[in-house]
Amino acid sequence: MKIRAAVLHDMELPKPYAESKPLKIETVELDPPQYGEVLLKIKAAGLCHSDLSVINGSRPRPMPMALGHEAAGEVVEVGEGVTDLKPGDHVVCSFVPSCGHCLPCQEGRPALCEPGAAVNNEGTLLSGERRLHLNDAVIHHHLGVSGFAEYAVVARNSLVKVDPEIPFDKVAIFGCAVMTGVGAVVNTARIQYGSTVAVVGLGGVGLSALLGAIGAGASRVIAVDINPGKLEFAKELGATDTFDSRNSDVISLVRSATHGGVDYAFETAGAVPAMEVAYGITRRGGTTVTTGLPHPTHQFSFPQVSLTAEERTIKGSYVGSCVPARDIPRFIELYKQGRLPVERLLTDKISLEQINEGFDRLARGEASRIVVTL
Ligand SMILES: NC(=O)c1ccc[n+]([C@@H]2O[C@H](COP(=O)([O-])OP(=O)(O)OC[C@H]3O[C@@H](n4cnc5c(N)ncnc54)[C@H](O)[C@@H]3O)[C@@H](O)[C@H]2O)c1
Numbered sequence: 001m002k003i004r005a006a007v008l009h010d011m012e013l014p015k016p017y018a019e020s021k022p023l024k025i026e027t028v029e030l031d032p033p034q035y036g037e038v039l040l041k042i043k044a045a046g047l048c049h050s051d052l053s054v055i056n057g058s059r060p061r062p063m064p065m066a067l068g069h070e071a072a073g074e075v076v077e078v079g080e081g082v083t084d085l086k087p088g089d090h091v092v093c094s095f096v097p098s099c100g101h102c103l104p105c106q107e108g109r110p111a112l113c114e115p116g117a118a119v120n121n122e123g124t125l126l127s128g129e130r131r132l133h134l135n136d137a138v139i140h141h142h143l144g145v146s147g148f149a150e151y152a153v154v155a156r157n158s159l160v161k162v163d164p165e166i167p168f169d170k171v172a173i174f175g176c177a178v179m180t181g182v183g184a185v186v187n188t189a190r191i192q193y194g195s196t197v198a199v200v201g202l203g204g205v206g207l208s209a210l211l212g213a214i215g216a217g218a219s220r221v222i223a224v225d226i227n228p229g230k231l232e233f234a235k236e237l238g239a240t241d242t243f244d245s246r247n248s249d250v251i252s253l254v255r256s257a258t259h260g261g262v263d264y265a266f267e268t269a270g271a272v273p274a275m276e277v278a279y280g281i282t283r284r285g286g287t288t289v290t291t292g293l294p295h296p297t298h299q300f301s302f303p304q305v306s307l308t309a310e311e312r313t314i315k316g317s318y319v320g321s322c323v324p325a326r327d328i329p330r331f332i333e334l335y336k337q338g339r340l341p342v343e344r345l346l347t348d349k350i351s352l353e354q355i356n357e358g359f360d361r362l363a364r365g366e367a368s369r370i371v372v373t374l
């Protein structure tokens with residue numbers, strides 16, 4: 001079938017993207033779903049920094065690629081072998097398909113699925129195939145989703161069925177920002193009730209982490225960013241303290257405000273300077289968690305002795321260490337009860353045609369979550 005999709009042909013085009021237009025809205029061919037796959041009508045897809053990182057070349061991927069990975073939609077058709085979804089079901093996409101058989105999958109860590117990581121790097125679905133074409137050329141899938149499009153064919157194992165009462169624009173962000181941010185707090189760090197938390201980088205992921213930390217009973221939730229508007233917004237969401245990390249004294253200011261640092265610091269900016277702040281404001285015996293995905297050549301270094309003598313822990317968190325089919329429904333339930341008000345992170349709804357302008361706003365750090373509605 002013919003569909004409209006936002007396709008990236010060249011990484012590293014100059015900003016502003018409103019002028020260079022890295023994403024072209026093109027009419028492309030989408031093949032029918034095959035064994036284990038599902039055809040979706042995409043209803044909403046959020047703009048995440050991980051899309052921006054492909055556009056700006058920080059996360060190089062094979063080109064051309066149809067971007068978008070934080071998507072929600074309605075099942076239109078199921079391929080052979082898909083017995084537990086039917087047309088009309090509402091689903092959220094997870095950006096790591098899990099095979100269910102590899103060692104990490106068997107250990108209950110589907111975010112680390114080995115075939116899932118391999119196909120995501122290659123830009124295919126879990127089957128190793130691509131279902132998108134433009135004339136005779138194949139188009140790669142982004143993280144098994146390619147959600148900035150009217151329709152998508154995705155692996156069943158990339159999907160979680162969700163409550164149809166939740167509007168698509170709100171439920172879409174559970175697929176990446178919410179799973180990543182809340183999951184980092186409750187799954188990766190498993191913070192303790194009453195503990196002190198800092199979040200460095202207040203985008204969709206960081207603000208989700210902030211809401212997760214409040215919900216999980218952190219006694220102090222410190223928000224850190226380089227954008228004063230984000231600090232103000234974090235305060236409205238319930239941050240107890242805010243610090244501007246453009247201030248060169250930010251580490252000592254947070255340390256003195258917290259009697260030596262926080263129990264848990266989360267780096268959610270995707271930048272080494274943010275990780276340095278997060279590590280610097282973690283207390284003796286504390287844990288620093290990073291969800292950021294900076295360019296693969298960027299190195300974070302720290303004094304080894306601090307790890308030993310202060311019994312520090314540094315942890316990475318991918319997809320919030322979530323089991324999507326378990327955690328997305330749990331987080332949605334908390335949202336429905338008003339205990340995880342992630343709908344407040346939706347700053348803008350835009351059309352597919354406005355997507356390059358949307359990425360300019362994300363790159364300027366102005367947006368919490370911008371969602372394309374279709
Ligand atoms: N681990 C995962 O599974 C996963 C999932 C989604 C996104 N990510 C990554 O998480 C990061 C954040 O994603 P997002 O969509 O929330 O990004 P975003 O662009 O919406 O937000 C990033 C925020 O960090 C702030 N920032 C930048 N440099 C900073 C610094 N030095 N100190 C403090 N704040 C700083 C920006 O002002 C902005 O508010 C990205 O690297 C993204 O690729 C990881």
Ligand SMILES: [Zn+2]
Nearest residue numbers: 048050070176
């Ligand atoms: Zn994402």
Ligand SMILES: [Zn+2]
Nearest residue numbers: 099102105113
């Ligand atoms: Zn697996």
